Every structure is written in C-alpha cells, then in structure tokens.
Amino acid sequence: MSAQFAQSPGWLDWYRNPSRPRFALPPGTVDAHCHVFGPGGEFPFAPERKYTPGDAGKRQLFALRDHLGVSRNVIVQATCHGADNSAMVDAVQASAGRARGIATVRPDVTDAELRRLDEAGVRGVRFNFLKRLVSAAPRDELVTIAKKIAPLGWHVVLYFESADLADLATFFGTLPTPLVVDHLGRPDVTKPVGGSEFGRFLQFVHDNDVWVKVSCPERLSVTGPPALDGEQHAYRDAVPFGRAVVEQFGDRVLWGTDWPHPNLTGHMPDDGLLVDYLPQVAVTPEQQHKLLVTNPMRLYWPGEDA
Ligand code: 0GY
Numbered sequence: 001m002s003a004q005f006a007q008s009p010g011w012l013d014w015y016r017n018p019s020r021p022r023f024a025l026p027p028g029t030v031d032a033h034c035h036v037f038g039p040g041g042e043f044p045f046a047p048e049r050k051y052t053p054g055d056a057g058k059r060q061l062f063a064l065r066d067h068l069g070v071s072r073n074v075i076v077q078a079t080c081h082g083a084d085n086s087a088m089v090d091a092v093q094a095s096a097g098r099a100r101g102i103a104t105v106r107p108d109v110t111d112a113e114l115r116r117l118d119e120a121g122v123r124g125v126r127f128n129f130l131k132r133l134v135s136a137a138p139r140d141e142l143v144t145i146a147k148k149i150a151p152l153g154w155h156v157v158l159y160f161e162s163a164d165l166a167d168l169a170t171f172f173g174t175l176p177t178p179l180v181v182d183h184l185g186r187p188d189v190t191k192p193v194g195g196s197e198f199g200r201f202l203q204f205v206h207d208n209d210v211w212v213k214v215s216c217p218e219r220l221s222v223t224g225p226p227a228l229d230g231e232q233h234a235y236r237d238a239v240p241f242g243r244a245v246v247e248q249f250g251d252r253v254l255w256g257t258d259w260p261h262p263n264l265t266g267h268m269p270d271d272g273l274l275v276d277y278l279p280q281v282a283v284t285p286e287q288q289h290k291l292l293v294t295n296p297m298r299l300y301w302p303g304e305d306a
Contacts, residue, residue, distance in 0.1 A: 004041065004044075005038075005040040005044075005045055005052050006052065007053060008051045008052045008053070010265065011052070012261070012265070012267075012268045013054045013056075013268070014060075014268060015268050015270050015271060018067060018270050018272040019272030019273060021068060021272045021275035021276050023276050023278055024069065025068065026288060026289050026293050027293075028292075029070050029071055029292040030074065030254070030293065030296035031070045031072070031073045031074070031255070031256050031257050032073075033074060033182065033183075033213050033256025034076065034258065035075065035076055035078040035258075035259070036061055036075055037054065037056040037057070037080060037081075038056070038057060038087055039055040039057045040055055043081065043087035044084075045080045046080060046081055046082025046084060047082075048082055049080040050080075050132060050133055050134070052080065053262055054260075056259070056260035057091070058090065058094050058095075061073065061075070061260075062095070065098075067271075067272075068257075068272065068275055071098065072095075072098045072099060072100075072296070072300075072301070073095065073099040074099065074102060074123075074256065075101050075102070076101075076126060076157065077101070077102055079104075079128060079133045079134060080262070082104065083104045083105055083106050085105075088102075088103065089101060089120045092120055092121040093120055097121075099121060100121050100123045100300040100301070101117070101121050101122040101123070102126050102157050103124070104125060104128075105117075105125055105148075105149075106145075107144040107148075109145070109148060111148070114148060115152075123153075124154045124155040124156060124180065125149055125157070126158075126159060126182075127142050127145075127159070129158070129159060129160040129168065130159060130161065133159075139171055142175075143175070146175045146177055147176060155178035155180050155299070157180045158179055158181050159181075160185065162185050162186050162197055162201060163197070169200070169204045172204070172208065173207070173208050178211065179209075180210070180212075180299075181213065183215050183219060183258070184212060184213070184220065184238075184241050184242060184245060185201040185212070186220065187220065187241050189220050189222060189238050190237070193244055198244070202245070205245070205252075206249075209252070210249075211254060211299065212253050212254070213253075214245055214246060214253050214254070214255050214281055214291060215254075215258055216258050217235035217238035217274070217277055218235060218258075218261070219261075220235070220237075220238045221234075221238045222237055224266070224267065225270070225273060226273070234273050234276070234277050235277055236280075239280045239281055242280075242281030243280070246287050246291060250287055250291075251290060251295065253282075253290065253291050254296050255292055255296075257271055259271060278292075
C-alpha cells in the first residue's frame with residue numbers, strides 16, 4: 001500500500017507466488033496487456049479514479065515477466081492514473097526497449113506531447129467504455145484524439161462490454177486507425193459461442209480488420225480456476241470463445257496477462273496458470289507462435305527480430 005493512498009475496500013492484490021508454467025512460452029513471447037499501478041508515493045493516482053489499487057510497479061512487473069518466460073510487455077495505461085501517463089512511461093523507458101506503452105490522452109493533447117510519448121515507446125491510446133471505470137466517453141473527443149494519433153501510425157485500443165457493441169460498432173468503424181479490442185470484447189460466456197451476441201463481435205472483427213486480445217479468461221469465466229481437487233482445465237467456459245477467435249483471425253490475435261488484475265473480486269489468478277491456459281485456445285504450435293510472438297512483434301516492434 002502507498003503511504004498516502006488507502007486501497008479500495010476489498011481490493012485484491014496480485015498473486016504473490018505464481019506457479020512456474022508447465023507450458024513453455026515460445027522465445028520472444030509478448031505479454032501485450034498488463035499495467036503498472038504507481039507506486040502511489042512516486043506516481044500519484046488520479047483524483048478522478050474509480051478505484052485505488054495497491055502498488056504494483058515496474059520492478060514487480062519485470063520480475064513476473066522473467067518468471068513466466070515472457071520477453072516483452074505492452075503496458076496499458078490504467079484508469080486509476082487518468083491521463084497522467086508518467087508511471088507507464090517510466091516503466092516503458094526502464095525496460096531497455098522490452099516494453100511499449102498504450103496511453104490515455106485528452107483531446108487537447110499537443111502534437112509535441114504525442115511525439116514525446118512516441119519517442120518514449122507509446123504506440124497507441126485506449127478508449128474505455130466501461131461505466132464503472134470512466135465517467136464518460138464523448139465520441140467527438142475520441143474522434144479528435146484518433147485523428148491526432150493517426151499520423152504517428154498508432155492504434156486505438158477499445159475496452160467495452162459485449163452487450164454495448166451493437167451501439168458502438170458503427171462509430172468504431174469510422175475511426176481512422178487500426179483497432180485492437182481488449183479481452184475478446186468481454187463476451188458473456190454463459191451465452192452460446194455460436195449465438196448472436198458473439199456472432200456480432202466476430203462480424204465486427206471481420207469487417208474492420210480488428211486485432212483481438214485473447215486475454216482475461218479469469219475475468220470472463222463463471223466456472224473459474226481449477227478446483228482444489230485437481231480439476232485440470234482452468235476457465236473452461238471461456239475456452240470456446242478464445243479458440244473461435246484464434247481459429248478465425250489467427251494473424252490478428254494478441255495475448256496478455258492483465259497483471260496486476262485490477263478490480264477482480266472473486267479470486268486472484270495464478271499468473272502461471274494463465275500461461276498454462278494458453279494451449280487450450282491456441283492449440284497448435286503455429287497458432288501459439290502467431291498469438292504470442294509474430295503478431296505482437298508486427299504491431300509493436302515492426303521490423304525487429306523477436
Ligand atoms: C483491465 C481491466 C480493468 C481495468 C482497467 O484501466 C483500468 O482500470 O483496465 C477492469 O476493471 O475490468 O484491462 O485491466
């Protein structure tokens with residue numbers, strides 16, 4: 001906990017001793033969705049935040065990276081830091097080229113500030129539509145931001161709930177940048193994978209050449225992690241959704257841990273188990289290599305060898 005910030009009541013901190021994954025990640029694996037929180041004493045949380053996390057800084061993130069066998073990170077600005085990207089940028093700059101960043105900016109951001117972020121390693125901005133995380137997402141402001149970042153070759157990361165896609169899809173289709181969707185578009189995994197809601201998502205991905213993060217089974221799952229009695233398959237109800245996206249859009253899928261897993265209430269996942277979950281959704285070595293290495297390298301480190 002930070003000296004001056006008390007965590008939100010009931011806040012769950014990340015899993016302290018993650019297991020060593022049995023699944024060996026391919027060399028060059030990118031964790032394309034993770035965050036840093038503070039530390040609040042150095043990088044204060046934003047006044048407009050909807051939650052106050054425990055500290056989870058770059059040192060802990062890089063330790064997890066090394067423990068899991070990950071090579072690189074994409075650090076996504078968390079809403080608890082608002083549009084002050086200092087903690088994220090500090091982590092990216094401390095990574096010696098092994099991290100990229102996704103920022104939050106306001107419509108009045110200057111070109112000079114965008115250039116500074118770009119030089120620091122930022123490659124996109126995130127638009128968040130979850131009402132429990134942001135008070136508003138005015139579309140005119142988002143269009144202004146998207147137009148400003150497009151010349152840099154950045155993309156927009158979209159975070160929304162599947163039920164809201166019907167209202168948002170047309171707007172998303174007008175944005176002038178590549179689009180990346182968080183957490184499989186947050187499907188309701190109690191509904192059929194072949195049903196209309198997930199079908200709409202797949203159509204949206206197809207029609208707009210969208211990139212999709214096959215992440216957060218722990219956030220989507222109702223069946224949860226393996227039971228203590230040794231049940232083998234973690235988050236099994238999320239598997240068909242991830243697998244469908246990997247099979248249909250294998251060249252545009254990404255994966256991330258979502259460490260340090262903000263706002264979970266039921267349980268905190270063992271990050272080693274999240275790695276062991278991967279072969280359930282990316283079944284073949286070729287699918288795994290695209291998901292974990294080829295695709296994120298193409299988006300975040302184009303032209304570089306993994
Ligand atoms: C995630 C999910 C969440 C939070 C944030 O920026 C954030 O605060 O992303 C969430 O609460 O669902 O991607 O980490």
